[in-house]
Amino acid sequence: MLRYELEEQDVAAVRFGISPLCELGLSLRAIRAPASFPLQLPWVSRTEAARADLDHEALDALIDDRLWTPDFLNPRPRSPLTRLDEELAELDRIAPERFHADLVAVHGRVPEVFGGSPRAAVRRMIGALEELWDASFAATWPRMRAVLEADVVHRGRQIAQSGLGEMLNGLSSTIDFDGEILSVRLRDPNDRTQRIDGTGLTLVPTMFTRRSSAPIGWGPPMVMYPARGQGALWEAERVANPEAVAGILGAARASLLTALADPASTTELAIRFGVTPSAVNQHLRALRAAGLVVSTRYGRSVLYLRSDLGSALLAGAVRPR
Structure with missing residues:
Protein backbone atom coordinates (compact mmCIF):
# COMPACT_ATOMS: atom_id res chain seq x y z
CA MET A 1 0.00 0.00 0.00
CA LEU A 2 1.23 3.46 -0.93
CA ARG A 3 -0.16 6.38 1.02
CA TYR A 4 0.27 10.03 0.07
CA GLU A 5 -0.45 12.45 2.91
CA LEU A 6 -2.01 15.67 1.63
CA GLU A 7 -2.19 18.89 3.62
CA GLU A 8 -4.65 21.61 2.66
CA GLN A 9 -2.17 23.31 0.36
CA ASP A 10 -1.37 19.96 -1.29
CA VAL A 11 -5.01 19.35 -2.16
CA ALA A 12 -5.01 22.64 -4.03
CA ALA A 13 -1.89 21.54 -5.98
CA VAL A 14 -3.27 18.31 -7.47
CA ARG A 15 -2.79 18.47 -11.24
CA PHE A 16 -2.87 16.28 -14.34
CA GLY A 17 -0.18 15.44 -16.86
CA ILE A 18 0.29 13.25 -19.91
CA SER A 19 3.60 11.49 -20.49
CA PRO A 20 4.50 9.73 -23.77
CA LEU A 21 7.50 8.15 -22.02
CA CYS A 22 5.23 6.71 -19.31
CA GLU A 23 3.11 5.17 -22.06
CA LEU A 24 6.19 3.64 -23.64
CA GLY A 25 7.38 2.16 -20.36
CA LEU A 26 3.99 0.86 -19.27
CA SER A 27 3.36 -0.66 -22.70
CA LEU A 28 6.20 -3.09 -22.00
CA ARG A 29 3.85 -4.78 -19.54
CA ALA A 30 1.22 -5.47 -22.19
CA ILE A 31 3.94 -6.76 -24.51
CA ARG A 32 5.43 -9.01 -21.81
CA ALA A 33 2.10 -10.34 -20.48
CA PRO A 34 -0.63 -9.66 -23.05
CA ALA A 35 -3.12 -12.02 -21.38
CA SER A 36 -3.11 -9.70 -18.35
CA PHE A 37 -4.12 -6.70 -20.48
CA PRO A 38 -7.18 -7.76 -22.49
CA LEU A 39 -8.12 -4.23 -23.54
CA GLN A 40 -4.68 -3.79 -25.09
CA LEU A 41 -4.65 -7.12 -26.95
CA PRO A 42 -5.69 -5.53 -30.27
CA TRP A 43 -2.77 -3.09 -29.99
CA VAL A 44 -0.34 -5.89 -29.08
CA SER A 45 -1.53 -7.97 -32.04
CA ARG A 46 -1.50 -5.13 -34.57
CA THR A 47 2.00 -4.01 -33.66
CA GLU A 48 3.57 -7.45 -33.30
CA ALA A 49 5.06 -7.59 -36.80
CA ALA A 50 6.42 -4.04 -36.54
CA ARG A 51 8.14 -4.95 -33.26
CA ALA A 52 9.89 -8.02 -34.62
CA ASP A 53 13.23 -6.35 -35.34
CA LEU A 54 13.53 -4.15 -32.25
CA ASP A 55 16.31 -4.31 -29.67
CA HIS A 56 14.44 -6.80 -27.49
CA GLU A 57 17.45 -7.47 -25.30
CA ALA A 58 17.47 -3.86 -24.15
CA LEU A 59 13.68 -3.58 -23.90
CA ASP A 60 13.38 -6.82 -21.91
CA ALA A 61 15.90 -5.46 -19.42
CA LEU A 62 13.52 -2.60 -18.62
CA ILE A 63 10.88 -4.86 -17.05
CA ASP A 64 10.86 -7.85 -14.72
CA ASP A 65 8.53 -10.80 -14.15
CA ARG A 66 6.45 -8.74 -11.70
CA LEU A 67 5.90 -6.29 -14.56
CA TRP A 68 7.80 -3.57 -12.70
CA THR A 69 9.67 -0.93 -14.68
CA PRO A 70 12.37 1.48 -13.44
CA ASP A 71 11.22 4.86 -12.21
CA PHE A 72 13.21 6.74 -14.85
CA LEU A 73 10.60 5.49 -17.34
CA ASN A 74 7.88 7.19 -15.29
CA PRO A 75 8.89 10.86 -15.23
CA ARG A 76 6.44 13.30 -13.70
CA PRO A 77 5.07 15.24 -16.69
CA ARG A 78 5.32 18.99 -16.41
CA SER A 79 2.07 19.56 -18.31
CA PRO A 80 -0.65 17.76 -20.27
CA LEU A 81 1.28 18.64 -23.44
CA THR A 82 4.60 16.92 -22.67
CA ARG A 83 6.46 15.73 -25.77
CA LEU A 84 8.45 12.52 -26.12
CA ASP A 85 11.55 14.23 -27.50
CA GLU A 86 11.67 16.47 -24.43
CA GLU A 87 11.36 13.50 -22.08
CA LEU A 88 14.02 11.49 -23.93
CA ALA A 89 16.37 14.47 -23.90
CA GLU A 90 15.99 14.66 -20.13
CA LEU A 91 16.44 10.89 -19.82
CA ASP A 92 19.65 11.19 -21.82
CA ARG A 93 21.01 13.40 -19.03
CA ILE A 94 20.27 10.91 -16.25
CA ALA A 95 23.02 10.51 -13.67
CA PRO A 96 24.76 7.11 -13.87
CA GLU A 97 24.09 6.55 -10.18
CA ARG A 98 20.37 6.97 -10.60
CA PHE A 99 20.30 4.90 -13.80
CA HIS A 100 21.89 1.98 -11.98
CA ALA A 101 19.88 2.47 -8.77
CA ASP A 102 16.52 2.41 -10.58
CA LEU A 103 17.51 -0.76 -12.45
CA VAL A 104 18.64 -2.41 -9.21
CA ALA A 105 15.31 -1.49 -7.59
CA VAL A 106 13.57 -3.57 -10.25
CA HIS A 107 15.99 -6.44 -10.90
CA GLY A 108 18.15 -6.51 -7.79
CA ARG A 109 21.12 -5.90 -10.09
CA VAL A 110 22.08 -4.06 -13.24
CA PRO A 111 21.12 -6.25 -16.21
CA GLU A 112 24.09 -7.41 -18.26
CA VAL A 113 22.94 -5.56 -21.36
CA PHE A 114 23.28 -2.28 -19.44
CA GLY A 115 26.62 -3.10 -17.83
CA GLY A 116 29.83 -1.39 -18.83
CA SER A 117 29.78 2.29 -19.72
CA PRO A 118 26.63 3.98 -18.31
CA ARG A 119 26.76 6.53 -21.12
CA ALA A 120 26.68 3.80 -23.77
CA ALA A 121 23.97 1.91 -21.88
CA VAL A 122 21.72 4.97 -21.71
CA ARG A 123 22.20 5.66 -25.41
CA ARG A 124 21.32 2.05 -26.26
CA MET A 125 18.22 2.21 -24.07
CA ILE A 126 17.03 5.46 -25.64
CA GLY A 127 17.63 4.03 -29.10
CA ALA A 128 15.52 0.98 -28.23
CA LEU A 129 12.73 3.17 -26.88
CA GLU A 130 12.77 5.38 -29.99
CA GLU A 131 12.49 2.28 -32.18
CA LEU A 132 9.56 1.02 -30.09
CA TRP A 133 7.87 4.39 -30.46
CA ASP A 134 8.33 4.47 -34.23
CA ALA A 135 7.10 0.90 -34.63
CA SER A 136 4.14 0.91 -32.27
CA PHE A 137 3.17 4.42 -31.22
CA ALA A 138 3.93 7.06 -33.84
CA ALA A 139 0.97 6.28 -36.09
CA THR A 140 -1.57 5.99 -33.28
CA TRP A 141 -0.26 8.52 -30.74
CA PRO A 142 -2.63 11.30 -31.87
CA ARG A 143 -5.51 8.91 -31.17
CA MET A 144 -4.06 7.86 -27.83
CA ARG A 145 -3.47 11.46 -26.81
CA ALA A 146 -7.06 12.32 -27.75
CA VAL A 147 -8.34 9.65 -25.37
CA LEU A 148 -5.97 10.80 -22.60
CA GLU A 149 -6.90 14.46 -23.05
CA ALA A 150 -10.60 13.60 -23.03
CA ASP A 151 -10.06 11.79 -19.74
CA VAL A 152 -8.38 14.84 -18.20
CA VAL A 153 -11.28 17.04 -19.31
CA HIS A 154 -13.76 14.56 -17.82
CA ARG A 155 -11.92 14.58 -14.47
CA GLY A 156 -11.90 18.37 -14.50
CA ARG A 157 -15.67 18.37 -14.96
CA GLN A 158 -16.00 15.94 -12.06
CA ILE A 159 -14.05 18.28 -9.79
CA ALA A 160 -16.20 21.24 -10.82
CA GLN A 161 -19.46 19.35 -10.35
CA SER A 162 -18.79 17.02 -7.41
CA GLY A 163 -15.49 18.00 -5.82
CA LEU A 164 -11.95 16.71 -5.72
CA GLY A 165 -12.71 13.81 -3.37
CA GLU A 166 -15.26 12.20 -5.65
CA MET A 167 -12.94 12.57 -8.63
CA LEU A 168 -10.03 10.95 -6.79
CA ASN A 169 -12.17 8.08 -5.55
CA GLY A 170 -13.40 7.49 -9.08
CA LEU A 171 -9.97 7.12 -10.67
CA SER A 172 -9.65 3.39 -9.96
CA SER A 173 -11.04 0.70 -7.67
CA THR A 174 -7.56 0.55 -6.10
CA ILE A 175 -7.46 4.25 -5.13
CA ASP A 176 -9.13 5.71 -2.02
CA PHE A 177 -9.09 9.27 -0.69
CA ASP A 178 -10.44 10.15 2.76
CA GLY A 179 -9.81 13.88 2.60
CA GLU A 180 -6.26 13.71 3.92
CA ILE A 181 -4.64 10.49 2.71
CA LEU A 182 -4.66 9.12 -0.84
CA SER A 183 -4.20 5.34 -0.60
CA VAL A 184 -3.06 3.38 -3.65
CA ARG A 185 -3.25 -0.42 -3.43
CA LEU A 186 -0.28 -1.74 -5.37
CA ARG A 187 1.11 -5.22 -5.86
CA ASP A 188 4.18 -4.13 -3.90
CA PRO A 189 3.89 -5.92 -0.53
CA ASN A 190 5.72 -3.10 1.25
CA ASP A 191 3.82 -0.25 2.91
CA ARG A 192 5.00 3.27 2.12
CA THR A 193 3.74 6.59 3.43
CA GLN A 194 4.97 9.76 1.77
CA ARG A 195 4.15 13.35 2.62
CA ILE A 196 3.47 15.65 -0.31
CA ASP A 197 5.01 18.61 1.54
CA GLY A 198 4.15 21.18 -1.11
CA THR A 199 5.66 19.27 -4.03
CA GLY A 200 2.25 18.64 -5.60
CA LEU A 201 0.54 15.42 -6.66
CA THR A 202 0.41 14.62 -10.37
CA LEU A 203 -2.26 12.34 -11.81
CA VAL A 204 -1.35 10.69 -15.10
CA PRO A 205 -3.97 8.89 -17.22
CA THR A 206 -2.55 6.00 -19.21
CA MET A 207 -3.65 3.51 -21.83
CA PHE A 208 -1.58 0.72 -20.28
CA THR A 209 -2.70 0.04 -16.73
CA ARG A 210 -5.75 -1.82 -15.48
CA ARG A 211 -5.69 -0.67 -11.85
CA SER A 212 -3.25 2.00 -10.81
CA SER A 213 0.52 2.41 -10.79
CA ALA A 214 3.04 4.57 -8.95
CA PRO A 215 6.81 5.01 -8.79
CA ILE A 216 8.72 2.28 -6.96
CA GLY A 217 10.97 4.71 -5.14
CA TRP A 218 10.59 8.00 -3.32
CA GLY A 219 10.33 10.26 -6.31
CA PRO A 220 7.88 13.13 -6.83
CA PRO A 221 4.33 12.08 -5.86
CA MET A 222 2.57 10.66 -8.90
CA VAL A 223 -0.24 8.19 -9.61
CA MET A 224 -0.88 6.62 -13.00
CA TYR A 225 -4.45 5.46 -13.49
CA PRO A 226 -6.46 3.81 -16.30
CA ALA A 227 -7.82 6.33 -18.78
CA ARG A 228 -11.48 6.08 -19.66
CA GLY A 229 -12.05 4.65 -23.11
CA GLN A 230 -8.94 2.43 -23.28
CA GLY A 231 -10.84 -0.27 -25.15
CA ALA A 232 -12.64 2.21 -27.37
CA LEU A 233 -9.33 3.15 -28.97
CA TRP A 234 -9.05 -0.22 -30.67
CA GLU A 235 -12.61 -1.37 -31.20
Whole structure:
Protein backbone atom coordinates (compact mmCIF):
# COMPACT_ATOMS: atom_id res chain seq x y z
CA MET A 1 0.00 0.00 0.00
CA LEU A 2 1.23 3.46 -0.93
CA ARG A 3 -0.16 6.38 1.02
CA TYR A 4 0.27 10.03 0.07
CA GLU A 5 -0.45 12.45 2.91
CA LEU A 6 -2.01 15.67 1.63
CA GLU A 7 -2.19 18.89 3.62
CA GLU A 8 -4.65 21.61 2.66
CA GLN A 9 -2.17 23.31 0.36
CA ASP A 10 -1.37 19.96 -1.29
CA VAL A 11 -5.01 19.35 -2.16
CA ALA A 12 -5.01 22.64 -4.03
CA ALA A 13 -1.89 21.54 -5.98
CA VAL A 14 -3.27 18.31 -7.47
CA ARG A 15 -2.79 18.47 -11.24
CA PHE A 16 -2.87 16.28 -14.34
CA GLY A 17 -0.18 15.44 -16.86
CA ILE A 18 0.29 13.25 -19.91
CA SER A 19 3.60 11.49 -20.49
CA PRO A 20 4.50 9.73 -23.77
CA LEU A 21 7.50 8.15 -22.02
CA CYS A 22 5.23 6.71 -19.31
CA GLU A 23 3.11 5.17 -22.06
CA LEU A 24 6.19 3.64 -23.64
CA GLY A 25 7.38 2.16 -20.36
CA LEU A 26 3.99 0.86 -19.27
CA SER A 27 3.36 -0.66 -22.70
CA LEU A 28 6.20 -3.09 -22.00
CA ARG A 29 3.85 -4.78 -19.54
CA ALA A 30 1.22 -5.47 -22.19
CA ILE A 31 3.94 -6.76 -24.51
CA ARG A 32 5.43 -9.01 -21.81
CA ALA A 33 2.10 -10.34 -20.48
CA PRO A 34 -0.63 -9.66 -23.05
CA ALA A 35 -3.12 -12.02 -21.38
CA SER A 36 -3.11 -9.70 -18.35
CA PHE A 37 -4.12 -6.70 -20.48
CA PRO A 38 -7.18 -7.76 -22.49
CA LEU A 39 -8.12 -4.23 -23.54
CA GLN A 40 -4.68 -3.79 -25.09
CA LEU A 41 -4.65 -7.12 -26.95
CA PRO A 42 -5.69 -5.53 -30.27
CA TRP A 43 -2.77 -3.09 -29.99
CA VAL A 44 -0.34 -5.89 -29.08
CA SER A 45 -1.53 -7.97 -32.04
CA ARG A 46 -1.50 -5.13 -34.57
CA THR A 47 2.00 -4.01 -33.66
CA GLU A 48 3.57 -7.45 -33.30
CA ALA A 49 5.06 -7.59 -36.80
CA ALA A 50 6.42 -4.04 -36.54
CA ARG A 51 8.14 -4.95 -33.26
CA ALA A 52 9.89 -8.02 -34.62
CA ASP A 53 13.23 -6.35 -35.34
CA LEU A 54 13.53 -4.15 -32.25
CA ASP A 55 16.31 -4.31 -29.67
CA HIS A 56 14.44 -6.80 -27.49
CA GLU A 57 17.45 -7.47 -25.30
CA ALA A 58 17.47 -3.86 -24.15
CA LEU A 59 13.68 -3.58 -23.90
CA ASP A 60 13.38 -6.82 -21.91
CA ALA A 61 15.90 -5.46 -19.42
CA LEU A 62 13.52 -2.60 -18.62
CA ILE A 63 10.88 -4.86 -17.05
CA ASP A 64 10.86 -7.85 -14.72
CA ASP A 65 8.53 -10.80 -14.15
CA ARG A 66 6.45 -8.74 -11.70
CA LEU A 67 5.90 -6.29 -14.56
CA TRP A 68 7.80 -3.57 -12.70
CA THR A 69 9.67 -0.93 -14.68
CA PRO A 70 12.37 1.48 -13.44
CA ASP A 71 11.22 4.86 -12.21
CA PHE A 72 13.21 6.74 -14.85
CA LEU A 73 10.60 5.49 -17.34
CA ASN A 74 7.88 7.19 -15.29
CA PRO A 75 8.89 10.86 -15.23
CA ARG A 76 6.44 13.30 -13.70
CA PRO A 77 5.07 15.24 -16.69
CA ARG A 78 5.32 18.99 -16.41
CA SER A 79 2.07 19.56 -18.31
CA PRO A 80 -0.65 17.76 -20.27
CA LEU A 81 1.28 18.64 -23.44
CA THR A 82 4.60 16.92 -22.67
CA ARG A 83 6.46 15.73 -25.77
CA LEU A 84 8.45 12.52 -26.12
CA ASP A 85 11.55 14.23 -27.50
CA GLU A 86 11.67 16.47 -24.43
CA GLU A 87 11.36 13.50 -22.08
CA LEU A 88 14.02 11.49 -23.93
CA ALA A 89 16.37 14.47 -23.90
CA GLU A 90 15.99 14.66 -20.13
CA LEU A 91 16.44 10.89 -19.82
CA ASP A 92 19.65 11.19 -21.82
CA ARG A 93 21.01 13.40 -19.03
CA ILE A 94 20.27 10.91 -16.25
CA ALA A 95 23.02 10.51 -13.67
CA PRO A 96 24.76 7.11 -13.87
CA GLU A 97 24.09 6.55 -10.18
CA ARG A 98 20.37 6.97 -10.60
CA PHE A 99 20.30 4.90 -13.80
CA HIS A 100 21.89 1.98 -11.98
CA ALA A 101 19.88 2.47 -8.77
CA ASP A 102 16.52 2.41 -10.58
CA LEU A 103 17.51 -0.76 -12.45
CA VAL A 104 18.64 -2.41 -9.21
CA ALA A 105 15.31 -1.49 -7.59
CA VAL A 106 13.57 -3.57 -10.25
CA HIS A 107 15.99 -6.44 -10.90
CA GLY A 108 18.15 -6.51 -7.79
CA ARG A 109 21.12 -5.90 -10.09
CA VAL A 110 22.08 -4.06 -13.24
CA PRO A 111 21.12 -6.25 -16.21
CA GLU A 112 24.09 -7.41 -18.26
CA VAL A 113 22.94 -5.56 -21.36
CA PHE A 114 23.28 -2.28 -19.44
CA GLY A 115 26.62 -3.10 -17.83
CA GLY A 116 29.83 -1.39 -18.83
CA SER A 117 29.78 2.29 -19.72
CA PRO A 118 26.63 3.98 -18.31
CA ARG A 119 26.76 6.53 -21.12
CA ALA A 120 26.68 3.80 -23.77
CA ALA A 121 23.97 1.91 -21.88
CA VAL A 122 21.72 4.97 -21.71
CA ARG A 123 22.20 5.66 -25.41
CA ARG A 124 21.32 2.05 -26.26
CA MET A 125 18.22 2.21 -24.07
CA ILE A 126 17.03 5.46 -25.64
CA GLY A 127 17.63 4.03 -29.10
CA ALA A 128 15.52 0.98 -28.23
CA LEU A 129 12.73 3.17 -26.88
CA GLU A 130 12.77 5.38 -29.99
CA GLU A 131 12.49 2.28 -32.18
CA LEU A 132 9.56 1.02 -30.09
CA TRP A 133 7.87 4.39 -30.46
CA ASP A 134 8.33 4.47 -34.23
CA ALA A 135 7.10 0.90 -34.63
CA SER A 136 4.14 0.91 -32.27
CA PHE A 137 3.17 4.42 -31.22
CA ALA A 138 3.93 7.06 -33.84
CA ALA A 139 0.97 6.28 -36.09
CA THR A 140 -1.57 5.99 -33.28
CA TRP A 141 -0.26 8.52 -30.74
CA PRO A 142 -2.63 11.30 -31.87
CA ARG A 143 -5.51 8.91 -31.17
CA MET A 144 -4.06 7.86 -27.83
CA ARG A 145 -3.47 11.46 -26.81
CA ALA A 146 -7.06 12.32 -27.75
CA VAL A 147 -8.34 9.65 -25.37
CA LEU A 148 -5.97 10.80 -22.60
CA GLU A 149 -6.90 14.46 -23.05
CA ALA A 150 -10.60 13.60 -23.03
CA ASP A 151 -10.06 11.79 -19.74
CA VAL A 152 -8.38 14.84 -18.20
CA VAL A 153 -11.28 17.04 -19.31
CA HIS A 154 -13.76 14.56 -17.82
CA ARG A 155 -11.92 14.58 -14.47
CA GLY A 156 -11.90 18.37 -14.50
CA ARG A 157 -15.67 18.37 -14.96
CA GLN A 158 -16.00 15.94 -12.06
CA ILE A 159 -14.05 18.28 -9.79
CA ALA A 160 -16.20 21.24 -10.82
CA GLN A 161 -19.46 19.35 -10.35
CA SER A 162 -18.79 17.02 -7.41
CA GLY A 163 -15.49 18.00 -5.82
CA LEU A 164 -11.95 16.71 -5.72
CA GLY A 165 -12.71 13.81 -3.37
CA GLU A 166 -15.26 12.20 -5.65
CA MET A 167 -12.94 12.57 -8.63
CA LEU A 168 -10.03 10.95 -6.79
CA ASN A 169 -12.17 8.08 -5.55
CA GLY A 170 -13.40 7.49 -9.08
CA LEU A 171 -9.97 7.12 -10.67
CA SER A 172 -9.65 3.39 -9.96
CA SER A 173 -11.04 0.70 -7.67
CA THR A 174 -7.56 0.55 -6.10
CA ILE A 175 -7.46 4.25 -5.13
CA ASP A 176 -9.13 5.71 -2.02
CA PHE A 177 -9.09 9.27 -0.69
CA ASP A 178 -10.44 10.15 2.76
CA GLY A 179 -9.81 13.88 2.60
CA GLU A 180 -6.26 13.71 3.92
CA ILE A 181 -4.64 10.49 2.71
CA LEU A 182 -4.66 9.12 -0.84
CA SER A 183 -4.20 5.34 -0.60
CA VAL A 184 -3.06 3.38 -3.65
CA ARG A 185 -3.25 -0.42 -3.43
CA LEU A 186 -0.28 -1.74 -5.37
CA ARG A 187 1.11 -5.22 -5.86
CA ASP A 188 4.18 -4.13 -3.90
CA PRO A 189 3.89 -5.92 -0.53
CA ASN A 190 5.72 -3.10 1.25
CA ASP A 191 3.82 -0.25 2.91
CA ARG A 192 5.00 3.27 2.12
CA THR A 193 3.74 6.59 3.43
CA GLN A 194 4.97 9.76 1.77
CA ARG A 195 4.15 13.35 2.62
CA ILE A 196 3.47 15.65 -0.31
CA ASP A 197 5.01 18.61 1.54
CA GLY A 198 4.15 21.18 -1.11
CA THR A 199 5.66 19.27 -4.03
CA GLY A 200 2.25 18.64 -5.60
CA LEU A 201 0.54 15.42 -6.66
CA THR A 202 0.41 14.62 -10.37
CA LEU A 203 -2.26 12.34 -11.81
CA VAL A 204 -1.35 10.69 -15.10
CA PRO A 205 -3.97 8.89 -17.22
CA THR A 206 -2.55 6.00 -19.21
CA MET A 207 -3.65 3.51 -21.83
CA PHE A 208 -1.58 0.72 -20.28
CA THR A 209 -2.70 0.04 -16.73
CA ARG A 210 -5.75 -1.82 -15.48
CA ARG A 211 -5.69 -0.67 -11.85
CA SER A 212 -3.25 2.00 -10.81
CA SER A 213 0.52 2.41 -10.79
CA ALA A 214 3.04 4.57 -8.95
CA PRO A 215 6.81 5.01 -8.79
CA ILE A 216 8.72 2.28 -6.96
CA GLY A 217 10.97 4.71 -5.14
CA TRP A 218 10.59 8.00 -3.32
CA GLY A 219 10.33 10.26 -6.31
CA PRO A 220 7.88 13.13 -6.83
CA PRO A 221 4.33 12.08 -5.86
CA MET A 222 2.57 10.66 -8.90
CA VAL A 223 -0.24 8.19 -9.61
CA MET A 224 -0.88 6.62 -13.00
CA TYR A 225 -4.45 5.46 -13.49
CA PRO A 226 -6.46 3.81 -16.30
CA ALA A 227 -7.82 6.33 -18.78
CA ARG A 228 -11.48 6.08 -19.66
CA GLY A 229 -12.05 4.65 -23.11
CA GLN A 230 -8.94 2.43 -23.28
CA GLY A 231 -10.84 -0.27 -25.15
CA ALA A 232 -12.64 2.21 -27.37
CA LEU A 233 -9.33 3.15 -28.97
CA TRP A 234 -9.05 -0.22 -30.67
CA GLU A 235 -12.61 -1.37 -31.20
CA ALA A 236 -15.30 0.26 -33.31
CA GLU A 237 -18.27 1.32 -31.18
CA ARG A 238 -21.95 1.02 -31.98
CA VAL A 239 -23.93 3.23 -29.64
CA ALA A 240 -27.65 2.64 -29.38
CA ASN A 241 -29.71 5.75 -30.12
CA PRO A 242 -33.30 6.67 -29.39
CA GLU A 243 -35.42 5.83 -32.40
CA ALA A 244 -37.33 9.11 -32.31
CA VAL A 245 -34.15 11.21 -32.40
CA ALA A 246 -32.66 8.99 -35.11
CA GLY A 247 -35.76 9.67 -37.17
CA ILE A 248 -35.03 13.39 -37.04
CA LEU A 249 -31.24 13.51 -37.12
CA GLY A 250 -30.36 10.23 -38.77
CA ALA A 251 -28.80 7.23 -37.05
CA ALA A 252 -25.17 8.45 -37.26
CA ARG A 253 -25.85 11.87 -35.73
CA ALA A 254 -28.13 10.45 -33.06
CA SER A 255 -25.42 7.97 -32.08
CA LEU A 256 -22.84 10.74 -31.89
CA LEU A 257 -25.15 12.85 -29.77
CA THR A 258 -25.72 9.91 -27.43
CA ALA A 259 -21.97 9.25 -27.14
CA LEU A 260 -21.11 12.89 -26.36
CA ALA A 261 -22.24 12.79 -22.74
CA ASP A 262 -18.48 13.07 -22.12
CA PRO A 263 -15.98 15.21 -24.06
CA ALA A 264 -14.37 13.57 -27.08
CA SER A 265 -12.30 14.63 -30.06
CA THR A 266 -13.03 13.99 -33.72
CA THR A 267 -10.21 11.44 -33.87
CA GLU A 268 -11.45 9.54 -30.83
CA LEU A 269 -15.02 9.45 -32.16
CA ALA A 270 -13.84 8.25 -35.56
CA ILE A 271 -12.02 5.33 -33.94
CA ARG A 272 -14.94 4.49 -31.66
CA PHE A 273 -17.43 4.41 -34.52
CA GLY A 274 -15.16 2.92 -37.16
CA VAL A 275 -15.57 5.81 -39.63
CA THR A 276 -13.30 8.49 -41.05
CA PRO A 277 -12.56 11.74 -39.14
CA SER A 278 -13.94 13.74 -42.07
CA ALA A 279 -17.29 11.95 -41.78
CA VAL A 280 -17.41 12.65 -38.05
CA ASN A 281 -16.51 16.30 -38.65
CA GLN A 282 -19.38 16.68 -41.10
CA HIS A 283 -21.88 15.36 -38.56
CA LEU A 284 -20.41 17.40 -35.71
CA ARG A 285 -20.63 20.62 -37.72
CA ALA A 286 -24.32 19.96 -38.30
CA LEU A 287 -24.97 19.14 -34.65
CA ARG A 288 -23.08 22.22 -33.49
CA ALA A 289 -24.92 24.46 -35.95
CA ALA A 290 -28.18 23.18 -34.45
CA GLY A 291 -26.93 23.94 -30.95
CA LEU A 292 -26.95 20.27 -29.93
CA VAL A 293 -23.21 20.06 -29.19
CA VAL A 294 -20.58 22.56 -28.06
CA SER A 295 -16.84 22.53 -28.65
CA THR A 296 -13.79 23.71 -26.77
CA ARG A 297 -10.08 23.65 -27.48
CA TYR A 298 -7.87 21.61 -25.15
CA GLY A 299 -4.19 21.83 -26.03
CA ARG A 300 -3.92 20.79 -29.67
CA SER A 301 -7.29 19.05 -29.74
CA VAL A 302 -10.86 20.30 -30.15
CA LEU A 303 -13.21 18.43 -27.83
CA TYR A 304 -16.96 18.15 -28.37
CA LEU A 305 -19.65 17.76 -25.71
CA ARG A 306 -23.42 17.44 -25.84
CA SER A 307 -25.11 20.74 -24.99
CA ASP A 308 -28.01 21.20 -22.59
CA LEU A 309 -30.29 21.39 -25.61
CA GLY A 310 -28.91 18.11 -26.95
CA SER A 311 -29.40 16.42 -23.59
CA ALA A 312 -32.95 17.76 -23.39
CA LEU A 313 -33.68 16.38 -26.86
CA LEU A 314 -32.49 12.91 -25.88
CA ALA A 315 -34.33 13.05 -22.56
CA GLY A 316 -37.54 14.05 -24.31
CA ALA A 317 -37.21 11.21 -26.78
CA VAL A 318 -37.10 8.56 -24.05
CA ARG A 319 -39.60 10.18 -21.64
CA PRO A 320 -42.49 7.79 -20.88
CA ARG A 321 -45.81 8.77 -22.42
